[in-house]
Amino acid sequence: MATTTKRDTAERSAELERYADMFSAMGTAARLRILQLLLTAHPDGLVVGELAAELDIPNSTLSHHLDKLKHEGLVLVSREGTFLRYTANTEALQALLGFLYAECCTRNKVVEPKRMLACCK
Amino acid sequence: MATTTKRDTAERSAELERYADMFSAMGTAARLRILQLLLTAHPDGLVVGELAAELDIPNSTLSHHLDKLKHEGLVLVSREGTFLRYTANTEALQALLGFLYAECCTRNKVVEPKRMLACCK
DNA sequence: GCCATATTTCTACAAATACAGAAATACAGG
DNA sequence: CCTGTATTTCTGTATTTGTAGAAATATGGC
Numbered sequence: 383m384a385t386t387t388k389r390d391t392a393e394r395s396a397e398l399e400r401y402a403d404m405f406s407a408m409g410t411a412a413r414l415r416i417l418q419l420l421l422t423a424h425p426d427g428l429v430v431g432e433l434a435a436e437l438d439i440p441n442s443t444l445s446h447h448l449d450k451l452k453h454e455g456l457v458l459v460s461r462e463g464t465f466l467r468y469t470a471n472t473e474a475l476q477a478l479l480g481f482l483y484a485e486c487c488t489r490n491k492v493v494e495p496k497r498m499l500a501c502c503k
Numbered sequence: 504m505a506t507t508t509k510r511d512t513a514e515r516s517a518e519l520e521r522y523a524d525m526f527s528a529m530g531t532a533a534r535l536r537i538l539q540l541l542l543t544a545h546p547d548g549l550v551v552g553e554l555a556a557e558l559d560i561p562n563s564t565l566s567h568h569l570d571k572l573k574h575e576g577l578v579l580v581s582r583e584g585t586f587l588r589y590t591a592n593t594e595a596l597q598a599l600l601g602f603l604y605a606e607c608c609t610r611n612k613v614v615e616p617k618r619m620l621a622c623c624k
Numbered sequence: 625g626c627c628a629t630a631t632t633t634c635t636a637c638a639a640a641t642a643c644a645g646a647a648a649t650a651c652a653g654g
Numbered sequence: 655c656c657t658g659t660a661t662t663t664c665t666g667t668a669t670t671t672g673t674a675g676a677a678a679t680a681t682g683g684c
Contacts, residue, residue, distance in 0.1 A: 398539070399532045406530025410672080411516065411523045418519070421606055430631060440674050445632055447672090464630050464681050475607045482603065485542055486596045531642080551661060561644050566662055568642090585651050585660050 401481050404474065407454040412439060413447050420457060420470040427469030429462065522602050525595065528575040533560060534568050541578060541591040548590030550583065 408414050419436055420427055434444055448468060451457045455474045460467050529535050540557055541548055555565055569589060572578045576595045581588050 395532065398535055402530055402532045402535045405526045405535070409523055409527025409530045411520045412672085414519055414523045414526070418606055441631070442633085442675075443673055446674090449632085450671095461681085466631065472607070475603075479600075479603055479607055482596075482600055485539055486593070486600055533642085552659095562661070563645075563663080564643055567644095570662085571641095582651090587661065
């Protein structure tokens with residue numbers, strides 16, 4: 383019989399916390415919109431100035447949002463001279479989608495999870 | 504050619520806001536755990552006392568979290584005498600999953616979205 | 625080294641959120 | 655109607671979050 387060790391539980395709750403933080407990072411219209419724009423521009427991504435042009439929010443606010451998205455691993459950054467280019471982190475998004483799918487559907491036993499595994503890049 | 508009217512844009516941003524609120528509602532470990540428990544118990548759901556027994560948080564705090572989840576449409580409530588029974592709102596979760604899938608994958612053109620439509624109940 | 629541009633950090637503040645003890649409400653049963 | 659149990663609302667506080675102006679930093683070109 384499979385025993386659930388204290389470490390298992392700790393890991394599981396740490397994982398839960400991580401996903402909660404990711405959901406939280408997507409929990410405002412501004413940041414969700416940023417992600418949308420980056421996904422639309424994927425895999426090239428966008429530099430901050432391009433995002434700013436679309437979003438009509440002050441640079442400092444935008445920077446703050448980008449920092450949060452970066453901190454939760456939802457976007458990646460690379461420098462191009464003076465510019466910083468942000469791209470959506472498809473791996474993280476795939477993980478999040480997979481988690482949601484597993485929680486929502488696997489436990490519900492409506493669709494087998496295999497179908498999701500190939501999702502995203 | 505399809506023109507994008509002002510109303511289209513307003514609707515789209517209202518929708519975005521709604522999904523952002525949903526993500527926000529799942530943006531803490533406590534509420535994500537509540538959803539997990541409800542999904543595990545789906546379709547029966549759980550009464551508040553059962554949730555309280557699992558979660559080890561004060562009733563008032565739990566009630567507050569449940570209220571937020573209810574407000575964002577992620578759970579449904581029904582009264583059973585003295586008890587209130589909460590269930591996961593699979594329709595809302597399916598919509599959220601579909602949104603995330605569409606944003607993450609359709610734009611990315613990796614997997615066709617048809618595969619998701621039958622997901623959840 | 626200096627200048628111009630891109631982006632972030634600093635700082636501050638208002639608003640939202642998490643939390644929880646205590647009181648209030650809702651219901652079932654006697 | 656009174657009692658006990660279930661759950662929420664009330665209340666207050668501490669923390670986090672969103673926002674943004676101003677200053678600072680980073681980079682490339684002259």
